[in-house]
Amino acid sequence: MGFTVVTLGSQIADEGVALLREAGATLVATAAYPPKDEMIAMLTRHRPEAVMVRLVKRIDEDVMRASPSLKVIAKHAVGCDDVDTAAARRLGIPVMLATGCNxxxxxxxxxxxxxxxxxxxxxxxxxxxxxxxxxxxxxxxxxxxxxxxxxxxxxxxxxxxxxxxxxxxxxxxxxxxxxxxxxxxxxxxxxxxxxxxxxxxxxxxxxxxxxxxxxxxxxxxxxxxxxxxxxxxxxxxxxxxxxxxxxxxxxxxxxxxxxxxxxxxxxxxxxxxxxxxxxxxTPHVAGVTDDAKREVSLQTARNVLAVLSGAPPDRRYLAN
Missing domain, CATH: 3.40.50.720 (NAD(P)-binding Rossmann-like Domain)
Known part of the structure; x- marks a missing residue:
């Protein structure tokens, strides 16, 4: 199947990228900390089924609504204070975390x-x-x-x-x-x-x-x-x-x-x-060893693929 994944805040590690491409994904990414209007423009243009979130200030309902095809938001992290999970819940969009990977x-x-x-x-x-x-x-x-x-x-x-x-x-x-x-x-x-x-x-x-x-x-x-x-x-x-x-x-x-x-x-x-x-x-690096980046990247990609496959979101990784 073909589908589009937009990464907000720079692309995930190569291992996760490879997993998604093997499944038929087209991948697009912004630079780190994109302004809100750039995120909206990116999602409006590409209409992704999935958004992966790395280095951003905040993902709110306006950003989520920019893609009518959006089915899942996957955080490349174990925290989600930069995603409006309540808005995602109202829109029926699961927010998935890479829990435990780092x-x-x-x-x-x-x-x-x-x-x-x-x-x-x-x-x-x-x-x-x-x-x-x-x-x-x-x-x-x-x-x-x-x-x-x-x-x-x-x-x-x-x-x-x-x-x-x-x-x-x-x-x-x-x-x-x-x-x-x-x-x-x-x-x-x-x-x-x-x-x-x-x-x-x-x-x-x-x-x-x-x-x-x-x-x-x-x-x-x-x-x-x-x-x-x-x-x-x-x-x-x-x-x-x-x-x-x-x-x-x-x-x-x-x-x-x-x-x-x-x-x-x-x-x-x-x-x-x-x-x-x-x-x-230290510059917020405790969880970004090479080993952790690889595992977080893979779990983020797995979360995207699992939701897009139609399976119920795994509650171990579900934030909302």
């Missing part, structure tokens, strides 16, 4: 950042490059015996928990939406976010961006984090009050932070996280 990569990234922070690697590297071979400047600690507090117990949080437990950390988790099965050993469930913040030596965020989680770690919550603890965010920048966190980092109330996502991306050059010596910052 979980291992994100969990490993969180582990790497935690190790770098607690072992003081970034500052030691800077000292060496500046010609200071001085062991008295080292302030690394052991992770063994520390408590890791996970906010969000999906596949990423559970994967990170297993890695941290192997080091000898104690694990506590907060997720009011997760089933009890998510809190099997090594994770102990805490019912209140405040309790986790007050007891964890490392707080790591793994929750999706929703109305409930936007601003979840605000100024009050940051004040509850125990002095000398570390915070890691591989979720979404909007989950944190960035100004309040920057103040806590500058004062030393929080020992360090690993930040992979920002409320505005790319962040301005004046963003305090980019200037604080006790932060490790």
């Amino acid at each position: 979980a291992q990569s994100v969990a490993e990234h969180a582990l790497a950042v935690m190790l770098a922070l607690v072992k003081d690697l970034s500052r030691q590297d800077a000292h060496m490059r500046a010609g200071r071979f001085d062991k008295s400047l080292y302030h690394g600690r052991e992770l063994r015996g520390m408590t890791l507090g996970l906010v969000g117990l999906g596949q990423i949080g559970r994967g990170f928990a297993r890695m941290a437990a192997a080091i000898g950390m104690k694990i506590v988790g907060y997720d009011p939406f997760a089933p009890d099965s998510a809190f099997e050993a090594p994770v102990a469930r805490v019912r209140e976010l405040d309790t986790l913040l007050e007891t964890a030596d490392v707080v790591s965020l793994h929750c999706p961006l929703t109305d409930a989680t936007r601003g979840l770690i605000g100024r009050r919550e940051i004040s509850l984090i125990k002095r000398g603890a570390y915070l890691i965010n591989t979720a979404r920048g909007e989950v944190i009050d960035e100004a309040a966190l920057a103040e806590a980092l500058a004062s030393g109330a929080i020992a360090g932070a690993g930040i992979d996502s920002f409320s505005v991306e790319p962040p301005p050059a004046t963003h305090p996280f980019l200037r604080l010596p006790n932060t490790i910052v």
